[in-house]
Structures are given as C-alpha cells and as structure tokens.
Amino acid sequence: MGASVMIWFQVLASGLSLSGYYALLSLGFALIFSTFNIFHIAHAAVFGAAGYIFFGLTRSLAWNPWAAGTVAVLGAAVFGWFIDLLLYRPILRRGGGMFSVFIASLGLTLIFEAVVLALTGGSLSVAREGALQLVEFGSVAIRLYDIAIVLIVGVLYGLAYLWVMRTRTGMAIRALSNNEGLARVVGVNTMRTRHSVFLVASALAGVAGVFTAFDSGITPTAGTQVLFIIFVAVLVGGSVNIFLGALVGSLLMGIVTAVAGFINPQWVSVCVFGILILLLIFRPRGLLA
C-alpha cells in the first residue's frame, strides 16, 4: 500500500515536470491569442525549429549547450516574428480574415513538418547522451533538471508578468487585448506591440523546444503533438487572466497526461480531449472565467 502511494507521488512529480514545458508554450500561445485573436498553430513550428537548431548545434557542431540554447531561442523568436511579418500581416492587410490566418498557420506548420522530415528523416533527435542527476525523497526520484525547469518557468513567468503589468508595451498589450479598436484610437502603437508579442511568445516556445530537444528529444511532429495539449490548457485556463489561466491549465494538463500515461498511455488523448469537450459544454469561457 505504501509503495502504491509513493508511486502516485512519482507520477505527480512527472506531471509537474511536464507542466513546466506546457506552461512555457501555453503562455506564448495565450499571449498571441488573447492580444490578436490569432489561433497560432505555427507556434508548434517555432517550438520545433528551436529544438532542431539546438540539436544540430550541439550534436553536429558540438557547440556548448548554453550557447546553442541561446542561439536556438533567438532563432525561434525571429522565426515567430517572421511568421507574423511575412504571413499573417499580409493576409490581414489584404482583407483576409482570422480563418484565412488560421489556415495559413496550419499550412505553414505542415510545410515545416514536411521539410524537417525530408531533411532529418524524422527519427527521434535527442541532444543529450549523458545521465541526469537525481534527488530522492524516499522512493520518489526527481531529476534536478526538472526542478531547474520549474524554477526557470517561475522566473520567466515572473518576468513576463512584470513586462505585461509594469511596462508601456505591456499596457499596450492589455489595451489591445481588451478593445483593439479603442486602443488604436487612443494611439497605441499596434505594430510595435505586435512585434514585441510575437518575439517574446516565440522565445518562450523556443525555450520549451530547447528543453525538449535536450531531454526527451524532438521529431518533426513533436510540436503539433504538444500543441494539442496546449490548446486545451489555454482553453481550460481561459483568457481573462492569461498568466494564471496558462499556469493552471498547464498544471492540470501535466497531471492529467502523467496520470493517464501511467494508467494506460492509450487514454492520454481521450482524457485531454474529453476535458476539452466537457469544458466547452459547461465552461466555454474557461475554468477561471
């Protein structure tokens, strides 16, 4: 009985670690979605690009992981910014609606996956060879890496919170998020805000991509697979308070996927999307709305 209780703590620890990855992606996705109403599926491609840049630099060119990680995150930020600059904005400028943007985003993600598949062959690409250090609490083993991720996520959330709540750009983001038309009338610089949001949100996805490529590895479709969970996390949290929403949604999804993975991996999708459907029926504006 004791061992069984401990194994649930072990599963919970895995869930918390997964929540860290989800939280980074969720926050970026929620920032873009709540500010510009863009269902940014290509966030998956940004995540994947960072992972592959990191993998290529560390494994093929034997770069230091910190330098490779920095380049990968910057690369992801620029890639996300380019997606808005060269894809979304031209569509919107020429009168295309959000559905057109959504389709373009989906198309870009599929192109990204196909190109990466052609270039890499699609096998799992794991950047690390070495072992990770553990700390053990009784029979529950936790990797120091996971603890570091949780701390880094905490710091990044804190910085992002200060950015949104305490800076002029943040004020513009909140204004655009509340009422875009009115924000324009009162002189909010929408273009500059747009650049900032896409750069920061994509950098967050980049951090998640680097962490994933280092640890469990990345495949061409890894971003899409995780993004489905992120959609649900963001919808669970709702868009009233994107920080709390993304955090609560990610935490819930991390625990749900870990528990379902423990009981029966086949049930992960059933649980994740079952929650989504129930939520859409009973709390369509999110749990925290």
Place this chain on the structure above:
Amino acid sequence: MDSTSKIRRSLCAFGLAAAAALPVFSVQAQSGPIKFGVTYPLTGAFAGFAKEQILGMEMAVADINAKGGVKGRQIQLVYEDTRGTPEGGVAAFRKVTEIDKVPVVLSIFTNVVTAQLPLADQLKIPMISGVEAPGLSARAQYAFAHSNRSARALNMLSQHLKSLGVKKAFTFMPDNAFGEDISKSAQEAVGAAGAQYAEARFRLGQPEYRGIVARAKEFNPDVILIATQGTADDGNVVKQLREIGVNAPIFISANLFDVKAWRDSVGTYVEGMTMVGPNVDVTDPKGKDFSTRFKAKHGRNPNYLQGTLYDMVAMYAAAIEKVGTDGTAIRDYLVGLKDFPSAMGGRFGMGPDRQTVMAINLWRVKGGELMKILPGQK
C-alpha cells in the same frame, strides 16, 4: 490501293520494325544493371536505424561490382521509402517491382513485411527481410528471413534469467506489430524462467514515457527486458527508467552495441546492459576482413545487422549468378541454400521455414566494451 490494304501494310511494316527492335531492347536490358529493390523506412521513426544498416548492403554491392558484377552485369540498389508503415511497404513493393522491374526485394520490420507477404507470392518476387518475428517468413512461399530470431534470442535469455534466479521481469516493447508478435514469446520466455511477467508498450515517436516507466517502478522488477527494433525511442525508455530510480539490470533482445543511432540515444546508460544476438566474428578471417574494411570506410565497427544485409545481397547475387533473374528459380535456389559464407564470419544455411540459422551469444557491456558471457554468468 484501298484503305484496308494501306492499314494492313502499315501494320505489317510496324510489326516488322517492332520485331527488329525487340532484340535490341532485349540486349539493352540484358546489358544494363540488375536492380535489387530495397523497401526500407527512409523517413519516420525507423529512418536513422535503417539508413545506418543500408551501409552493409552498399558495401556488398560495391564488392560484387568490383569483381565484375553478376553474369557480367553490375548490381544496382533501387530504394523506396516504406516510412515503416504497412501501407508504405505495399506501395514501395509495388513501385520497385512494377515500375523498376526488380527481380528481388529486400525489406525490413514485421509490420511492413507482413503487409508485403501476399504481394511477394502474387508477383513471384523473392523477398529477404531482417524480421525476427517467429514464423513470419513461413507465411509466404517467396519470403525469406536472415536475422536474429527473436524466439531463439528470448530462449537464450530465458535460460540466463533462470540461472540468475530472477523472480520478476518487466518487458518494454514498441506498440506495433513487432510488439504484438514478440509479446507472447517474451511471456513464454519469462514464464519458462519461473519469473513473474509484466509488460508495457511504448509508442514510437512520442518520447514521453514516464507514465509507463512508473509502472515498471511499481512492479519492482529484478530485470528489465527491452524487446527492441533498434530505434532511438529505446534510449528514452532507458533514460527515463534510470531517471525515475529504476536500477534493475537491463536486457536487450538484440545485440545493438555497434548500432550508432541506438547507441547515441542510449548514451552512457549502455554500460552494464546485457544483449543477446549475433556479432561480427573478428576471429574469423572473413569477419575480420569485413570489419576492417567497414571501419576503414566508415570510421566505426560494423554491427551484425550490417553484416546480415551484406549477406542478403550476396545471397541474391549468388542465386542470380546460378539461375538467372527468374523469381521462382531464385526462390528455389534460396530454399536449398546451405553452408553459405557470412560476411560476419562462419557459414549459414536456410531453415525449413525459410529463415536462416545463425550463431547467437549473450553479451555484456563492461568498461565500454562488449564482452561475451555465458548463460548464468553475473
């Protein structure tokens, strides 16, 4: 001259011209390369593993062509991507046989080969694969396997587990046709060792396995057995096992020590693992020659899978040299194959179920080296 006569004359002229041209085309076909169809996963979860093994085939082709080819013709490999899926396997088989007109096919992976078996018989095209699943090659008259038979490997592991006094074994296997096939053999092997059995299946390409490794931790096994297809996903299972605090010895159902993609994924956790399967025998002159030349070209030791693929090409070349490119004649030659020299050293023959029999051993990774061990040796 009426129009009917004109048409008749034209047809006669065309017929004569065609008849005159036929031998020319035939001579061209006879003088061109003999193509071997290679239906392998060039993309997807198995791509890294498969591309590495193909080096063995390519080395065989280079050696045979350097000696003048087969019946005075060069050999050419024609690749077609199966993506590691049954539907991809069927499409690839049709492409190489119906478009490229290959007389023989090389393939791999249980789920792919199972889907290709009816086509091999229907089109009378011999297909040699590296599948390990018990009895698979017996399901079609034109199917052959040259591989480490999983049932034999598991039987050897079973004796080892019994000698070690193992009471509980937890097995991981991919969630596909290979996993489905090997599950029964693994249960029997562990049962025969008198140990308690539990298993979990992992989905390839979805690298988060902490849920299923927690199940292994809960089971508290004496040993972990991984029924492997050599993918990088194995590495994640191993890492996540160790990093959740499962320290039981790990046994691998094949000898993957020199499989680069697999080793890269497993990393430093390879130390202490026990593997079962064939290996390139460097004490044999032929095995040493293969190993030396492979290492000179690729900068690392060959693995046994590269050796088996070398052998497959050599088998087809020997068959075509002897009986030509007719599928049924090649099949009959392969059925009677005996005492055939292996690139890995030693000789092998074709078993009654059209699966070759090759020597297997137990291996232990110690100090970064692969050491042969005896059943029961700790």
